[in-house]
Amino acid sequence: MEQNSFEHKIQKKFDGYQPTPPAHVWQNILFELKQQEKNKNIAGRFRRRKTLVAAIAAGIAAAALILFYVFNYSNTSHHNTLPEKSKITEDSSNNTPSDTRNHKSRINKDTQTVFSNEDSSNNNTDEESARQNTGNSSRTKDTLKKDEKHNEQNPGGLPMDKNKYIREKSAGILTMLTPYPLRQPHSPHNDMTPHKRLSSHDNNHLAETKEQGFSKISSHGKWSFGLYATPELLMTKAPAANTHPNYSADFAAIYSMKNFFIQTGMSYLSGNNNTDVDVDYLKYNFLGSYEDVYEVTFDSTENGVEPTYHTKTVEVYDTLQKQTSSHFKNKYRYLNLPLLIGYGRQISPRFSVSLKGGPILSLMLKDNRKVGFNQPNTDITNMTAPEPRAKTNWQALFSAGIEYHVSSTIRFALEPRIKYYFNPVYNLDNTIKKNEKPYSIGIRTGVVIDF
C-alpha cells in the first residue's frame, strides 16, 4: 500500500510534465534529416550509376565479343587461302605438259576462285570425274595437252581452249562455277603473268571488283564512325498525350565486313510531354493562437491551496478549399545503347543503301516531371500527377538507309527508322499496359567517316 502510494505519487508528478526542449534540437533534427536525404540521393545515384556502368560494360563486352569472333573468322579464312595461292604460283611457273592431271583439277578449282593445288589422290578422282563428264578419256587428255601447250605460249591469259572445252564438255556444271576471268576473257588481267595474276593483292582485287563493283567495303573488315541527329515521334496510349517528340544525338561505331556490318555506340535521347496538373487542396490561414488548459492541479502551500494550470498553445487556422490547374512540360533524358546488324550495298559510285536492325537498351538518366505544387500551410486532397516513366526499356529497331559518298572516306546518311518498344513507356496500370504497344518513327541524318 505504502509502495503503491509512493509509485502513484511519482507517476502523478510526471503526469503532464512537458519541459520545452531547446530550439537547437529541432535544428539538429532537420540537419540530420537533410543529411539522410543527401546520403539517400547519393546512394540512389550510385545505384543508378552502377546499373548504367554495368549496362554499358555489358554492351561493350557483347559487341567486342561479336566483333572478335567476326574478325577472327575473317582472319582465319584469309590465312587459309594464302598458302594455296602461293602453291598455285609455284605450280603455274613449273607447269609442264606432263602435268595434265593437275591441270583439270586446277580448272575445276579455278572455277571456284580458290586457286588451290590438290594432291594426286584427289586429282585422280577429279580426272575420273572429268572422264565421266566427257565420256572420252583419250580425247580429254589430248585436249588438255593441247591446252597446256597453248598456255605455255600464252601464259598470262586464261586458256581459251580450256574455256571451249568447258563450254563443250561440262557446260551444265562448270559454267555455274565459272569465275569472273572466264566470263570476261579479255579482261586486262588476262595479260598479266601468272605470278601477277595469282598474287594475293590482285586476287583480292579481282574478287572485290567482281563482287562489290565500286564498293569500298573490304573483305578484311574496316571501321567507320558516325555522328547522327534523330528527331522521332513516340506513339503511346499514355493518358497524358498520344504522341511525344524525342530528339537524340548518336555516336555510332561500325565494323563492316564485305556487305555486312555490326553497329554499336550510344545515343543521348531527350524526350518530353505536356501534362495538366489539377490540384484540389485545403489552404490553412493562420488566425491566431490560444492557451488551452488541459489540466489543473492543486498544491497546498502556506497560503492555502494554490491551483496550477497546465496549458499548451493551440494554433487556430481558417480552412479554405481551393483548386488550381497548371500546364507543365515534363522532360526525360535517356541513354540508348544499340547493337545492330545490317547489310549494305553500293548501288552506284555515289550512293549505297543499307538495312539494319537489332535491340536497343534504353536507360533513363533523368526524370524531370514537374508536379508544380509547393505551397506552405496546405493539404492536397486530390491531384492529377503525370504518370511516371519506366526506368529501363528494351526496344527493337529496324532501319533502311541511303548514303551519299562525298569522298572515299566521308558519307552522308539518311535513315528512316522504326522502333518497337517491348515494355510500356509509362508505368501504367495493368489494363492499359495490356493494350500499350508503343512505337516510334523517326529519321536519322548524319555523317559517317571511314577509317
Add this chain to the structure above:
Amino acid sequence: MLTEEELIQQCLENDKWALEQLYKQFAPKMFGVCLRYAKNRMEAEDILQEGFIKVINNLHSFRSKGSFEGWMRRTMVNTAINHYKKNLRHAREMDIEEVEVENNSELKVLDKISTDELMAMIQQLPEGYKVIFNLNVIEGYTHKMIGQMLGISENTSKSQLLRAKRLLKDKIKNYGTHGAE
C-alpha cells in the same frame, strides 16, 4: 487544425511544415520521457533527437490502430534503452548501500518537491536502477518485459527496482532533511 491522422499523412509525404508541427506537438512530452532516462539534460536532448529521427524514419510502419503518442513514447523509451546499453560498458558501477525504509516520511517530502527536483533525483540514480525504475514505475512495464528488453532476469529486474526505490526514497528523505534545515 489538422487531425493527428492528417498530420501523419503529410509527414509521410515529407512535408517539412507537417514535420515541424509534429515535433512541436510531441517534443515536450517526449523530452520529459527522455529526461527521466538520461543522466543530464544534454543526454536527454541527444535521446530526443535520435528518437525523433527514428519516429520520422519509421512513420510508415505506424498502424493507426493504437495511440500515436503511445507509439512515439515506446520509440523514445527504446532509444533511451539503446542509449543505456551503448553506454553500459562505460558506466561507472556504484556501490549501493542498503537503505532501510523505516517510515513513509519520504511521501510527505515528495508532495513538497517540484517535478524538476524529482527529475534531478531520478537522473542521479545509477544507470541500471534508473532504467528499471522508469520502465516499471512510470511506463508500467512488467519485470518479465523489462528482463526481455534489457537482457536480464526477472529477479534481477525486481531486486534492482527495489534498490532503486530505496535509493530514491533516501534521496527524497535527505532532501526533506536538507530542506528542513
